[in-house]
Amino acid sequence: MTAAVLAAERAAREGYGRLLAFLLARGAGLAAAEDALADAFAAALAAWSSSGVPEKPEAWLLTAARRRLLDGHRRAATAGAALPEMLRSAEEAADPDDPDRLPDHRLALLLACAAEEVEQAARAPLMLQCVLGLDAARIASAFLVSPSAMGQRLVRAKRRLAAGGGRFALPGRAEVAARLPAALEAIYAAYAAGAADPADGGALAGEAVWLARLSAALAPEEPEAAGLAALLLHLEARRQAARDGAGRYVPLSAQDPVRWNAPMQAEAERLLRAAGALGRPGRFQWEAAVQSVHAARRVTGRTDWPAIRLLYDALLAATGSPVVAVNRAVAVAETEGAPAGLAALHAAAADARLAEYQPYWAALAALAARAGDAPAAEAARQRAAGLATDPALRAFLLRSGGPHCDARAMEC
Amino acid sequence: MQAMLLIYSDEKAWAARSQEEKGAIYGAYMAYTAALKEAGALISGDPLQPSMTAHTVRVAAGAPQVLDGPYAETKEQLAGYYLIEVEDMQAALRWAARCPGATHGVMEVRPVMVMGPPPG
Numbered sequence: 462m463t464a465a466v467l468a469a470e471r472a473a474r475e476g477y478g479r480l481l482a483f484l485l486a487r488g489a490g491l492a493a494a495e496d497a498l499a500d501a502f503a504a505a506l507a508a509w510s511s512s513g514v515p516e517k518p519e520a521w522l523l524t525a526a527r528r529r530l531l532d533g534h535r536r537a538a539t540a541g542a543a544l545p546e547m548l549r550s551a552e553e554a555a556d557p558d559d560p561d562r563l564p565d566h567r568l569a570l571l572l573a574c575a576a577e578e579v580e581q582a583a584r585a586p587l588m589l590q591c592v593l594g595l596d597a598a599r600i601a602s603a604f605l606v607s608p609s610a611m612g613q614r615l616v617r618a619k620r621r622l623a624a625g626g627g628r629f630a631l632p633g634r635a636e637v638a639a640r641l642p643a644a645l646e647a648i649y650a651a652y653a654a655g656a657a658d659p660a661d662g663g664a665l666a667g668e669a670v671w672l673a674r675l676s677a678a679l680a681p682e683e684p685e686a687a688g689l690a691a692l693l694l695h696l697e698a699r700r701q702a703a704r705d706g707a708g709r710y711v712p713l714s715a716q717d718p719v720r721w722n723a724p725m726q727a728e729a730e731r732l733l734r735a736a737g738a739l740g741r742p743g744r745f746q747w748e749a750a751v752q753s754v755h756a757a758r759r760v761t762g763r764t765d766w767p768a769i770r771l772l773y774d775a776l777l778a779a780t781g782s783p784v785v786a787v788n789r790a791v792a793v794a795e796t797e798g799a800p801a802g803l804a805a806l807h808a809a810a811a812d813a814r815l816a817e818y819q820p821y822w823a824a825l826a827a828l829a830a831r832a833g834d835a836p837a838a839e840a841a842r843q844r845a846a847g848l849a850t851d852p853a854l855r856a857f858l859l860r861s862g863g864p865h866c867d868a869r870a871m872e873c
Numbered sequence: 874m875q876a877m878l879l880i881y882s883d884e885k886a887w888a889a890r891s892q893e894e895k896g897a898i899y900g901a902y903m904a905y906t907a908a909l910k911e912a913g914a915l916i917s918g919d920p921l922q923p924s925m926t927a928h929t930v931r932v933a934a935g936a937p938q939v940l941d942g943p944y945a946e947t948k949e950q951l952a953g954y955y956l957i958e959v960e961d962m963q964a965a966l967r968w969a970a971r972c973p974g975a976t977h978g979v980m981e982v983r984p985v986m987v988m989g990p991p992p993g
Contacts, residue, residue, distance in 0.1 A: 605963070605966050605967060605970060606963065606966065607966075610962075816911075816912060817912060817967075843903070843904045843907055843908075844904070844907065844908055844911060846900075846901065846904035846905075846908075847904035847905040847906070847907050847908025847909070847911075847971070848908050848971060849971065850967075850970045850971050852973075852976040855901055855904075855973070856897065856901075858904075859897065859900050859901060859904065
């Protein structure tokens with residue numbers, strides 16, 4: 462995709478999300494509002510790619526949506542009689558701080574997508590669709606479901622949301638704080654799905670990073686929002702470096718820091734500092750801090766494993782997550798030796814969820830090899846390869862010499 | 874539920890691969906089969922001989938007819954299968970994505986029809 466097309470797509474998604482959130486905050490039904498904007502959004506994607514982004518993207522979208530509503534009388538019945546009036550009033554509702562734009566209600570929309578009544582598996586896809594205008598088919602493969610199943614999942618989620626009263630107005634600060642964790646969790650899930658789906662060049666991972674940045678900007682008092690944005694930016698900054706020129710997998714420990722995206726890492730550091738200044742640490746800030754330690758290798762030439770170990774101690778105490786336990790075991794091996802790391806890993810293995818968790822087996826292979834237990838290392842390496850979905854990673858695991866120990870578990 | 878994972882792959886492209894490439898793919902299949910077994914998901918699975926070894930049989934007007942070759946001439950041919958036991962379709966798709974066949978070919982995933990007890 463050329464830069465112009467990317468810019469057009471970004472502007473169209475930005476405008477679409479703002480408009481949809483605005484209409485919903487004004488009381489429009491989700492289905493009706495999506496219906497009203499769908500054609501205008503499609504037209505914007507096509508037109509702006511060739512002729513450039515207009516000066517006032519949202520006004521352009523609004524005009525197109527209104528024309529469409531006026532043209533199609535048949536739509537009026539389904540779209541709701543109030544909608545044309547809402548679209549008209551939207552043209553006069555400019556943000557006092559930024560007269561070319563609408564007031565930004567997207568935080569409310571993000572929170573609504575992760576509301577209690579929406580099933581967990583639908584939250585991330587719902588955000589990608591409502592806030593960014595992505596279609597079900599494009600979202601589906603990243604979450605490893607068929608397009609039709611994803612379509613049904615989204616329809617069901619929207620129905621539940623409507624039945625739950627669809628809270629699309631921005632809640633007070635206390636409620637934002639209470640409901641934000643679920644939204645951040647969903648954005649994280651969207652990133653994990655996108656990053657594990659190299660088929661589309663990681664475009665979906667990029668969209669998730671954008672959602673995290675948006676959350677951080679819209680909820681500046683919430684340090685975990687900035688923490689998540691910092692975490693995803695750090696991971697995204699290294700994603701390209703995880704492949705060499707021939708497409709082979711390169712583990713973190715073997716990556717050349719020159720290939721990391723420095724501006725992204727700098728942005729991550731800024732966000733993490735801003736989050737830290739609020740004095741309320743949390744899961745995403747700690748995870749971002751781990752990645753920040755890895756990123757420091759660019760400058761220091763080494764990895765401060767004791768620092769990583771401390772961060773994972775905090776994370777494990779806070780979350781009890783088996784994924785964190787695997788990563789912590791790797792850090793324990795780096796600081797106290799392979800046998801101690803193996804003991805930590807075996808303790809984590811009590812969690813049945815790890816049986817099909819590829820990074821667990823890769824970590825076991827690496828630590829067993831270092832501890833001198835070649836047969837256990839070989840068995841674990843085979844198991845890890847058998848569970849890998851990414852062919853480059855599978856080939857890496859199967860290549861002689863065995864796996865290197867790395868923190869890839871983070872990204873899965 | 875039981876699911877059938879059918880591996881379709883281009884035989885010509887396969888034949889054109891170097892011994893080294895084939896060896897790497899065989900290794901990947903061994904690891905994948907072992908992982909299925911360890912997870913308690915494997916019922917059975919095998920590669921098939923090339924489609925040129927296939928025969929089709931039908932009984933027309935009471936007389937059996939045997940023809941050389943596979944039933945359907947397609948760009949990709951049925952190359953092997955796994956029959957697995959999994960929680961749901963999502964889990965079946967996850968295993969299909971892990972199969973090396975999803976990389977060198979394409980996987981078809983079909984739920985197995987559950988039949989009631991035999992009559993009588």
